[in-house]
Amino acid sequence: MTDVLTLAVEFSYWQQSIFRTLGALVFVILGAGTFVIVFLFKMMSFMQSRLGPMEAGPHGSLQLLAEVGKWLQKEDLVPERADARLFKMAPYIVLASTFLIVVVMPFGPDAYFTNLDTGIFLALGLSSISVIGILVAGWASANKYSLIGGLRAAGQLIAYELPMVLAIVGVVIQAGTLNLQGIVAAQHQGDIFGWGGIGNPFIITQIVGFLVFLTATQAELAQPPFDMPVAESEIVTGYMTEYSGIRFLLFFIGEFATAGAFAAIAATMFLGGWAVPFVDLDDNIMNIVGPLVLFAKMMLVGFLIFWVRFTFPRFREDQLQAFAWKFLIPISLVNILATMVLKVAF
């Protein structure tokens, strides 16, 4: 079976690079689009006992295209007192950090953009660039709501970066590597109390880390119940207040593409990534099946993220900070300690 699917042509380096770039772009855009349509438009509506968009395309499936078309038509306004250059730049900074996360994402044995030894370290580092973009947006808008939103976002993202990283550290300790391919391999080849049937997805041993990571992800994405930076009943839409047209669209894509990227990270770190039990890791077929498997796991994590999003109302700003510093960070530190002890013991 694998021989059939082996490509007859060997690609040269530049051809591979083009494929990888296109693949990463498609993954980000497709992931964001699927998240918006499946979760934001449809699942949210069903959870509120309504149908959601129904007019554009069958069951409203083309609604996203219609929305994008609407935003593209709108005037790209820059406030008079705004710092125009920074104001225009901000959405691109946010979006760039999202696209850069995918650089280290493995989708199969050869289907990756780069295979860095410090993969997850780079991904988490790059994800925090978006803070700068959001701060820039809040500052450059020359609007008090934007500024408050930007500062709230900065405080929130920095506070929740920590538990996120600490939750990942547990996985890294258990896998013994920062390389994402290595982490996938560690889960594939691991065993649960000597039984190696389905490998050892780290969600089993790192369930605390998984929950902390998901909570922190929720806050990093500024989604309810952690949507203080865009709290529409308090500060209009926070740092996005002055944005319209394509720049608002970029923020919007950025939000959901980041959701996709974090879901992919969670799927890789905790659910076994692109690997499938019983299939050899170096099998060539995994270059095709792998991305689909990762996508399915990503949708699973996305479901959890959006389920929480649609269920809970917003916290208060001080509760948010207290939750990160007094609850999540101690828990993840304890998790790291326990992981260290158990790693040495076994």
Add this chain to the structure above:
Amino acid sequence: MPLPKPKMPLRGLFIGMKITLQTGLRTFFPRRGIKTLIPAPSLGAHTVQYPHETEALAPRSRGVIALKIENCTVCMLCARSCPDWCIYIEGHKTKAPPRRPGGKERTVSALDRFDIDYALCMYCGICVEVCPFEALFWTPEHEYSEPRIADLLHDINRLDEWMETVPDFEPYEAGSDAKVKKVPR
């Protein structure tokens, strides 16, 4: 006053998540029995897809105000009581034949103009309340939006046409002292 400590701190979170999941599943898989797993959100949703299907309106719902021209005596009570000043009435005195043969000619008021500007109207219904001669009626018709805002000014003929859509008056609950209107046909 310190709040009482919850017995199980996270229980509420899980109850909330259970409720949303249940509602989602109930909307997506509304059928029971053997067809349970066939998704049919159109059946499960509580909302009505408005342009394709219309909701059953409540009796006495306030859509648009209809005018029975013959009943109007140009008393101007409605125009004066309108909080938005959106009713414009003009009339003149005219002679009408006597009621009984040999009687005197009567002086009656005739309507020249009766406009309601629905761009201004706030549907309070005071005009319908104050009308002493039962010339104004609520009808449940509500699909009369216009591309031009000026077209929302309904003139006397348009208001008269709405009379056809006035439903029969539903009696009030027992014990109500509101007057029961008879709809002229």
